[in-house]
Amino acid sequence: xxxxxxxxxxxxxxxxxxxxxxxxxxxxxxxxxxxxxxxxxxxxxxxxxxxxxxxxxxx
Ligand SMILES: [Zn+2]
Numbered sequence: 001x002x003x004x005x006x007x008x009x010x011x012x013x014x015x016x017x018x019x020x021x022x023x024x025x026x027x028x029x030x031x032x033x034x035x036x037x038x039x040x041x042x043x044x045x046x047x048x049x050x051x052x053x054x055x056x057x058x059x
Contacts, residue, residue: 005026005039005041006018006028007028007039010030010032010033010035010037011037012030012033012035012037013030013032013033013035014032015030015031015032015033017030017031017032018030018031019031021036021038023036023038024038026038026039026040026041027039
């Protein structure tokens with residue numbers, strides 16, 4: 001089985017009552033606000049992890 005991204009909260013209303021939608025992969029519907037949405041993986045970020053990312057104002 002392939003691993004699917006599952007949202008924990010609705011991005012629109014924040015409800016947790018999400019269930020898979022029949023529209024396709026990554027499609028979910030929210031029982032709280034009655035919206036259907038789809039998650040899409042855009043790709044990996046090119047910048048990667050930076051070791052010096054603890055903050056600061058660039059000085
Ligand atoms: Zn919702």
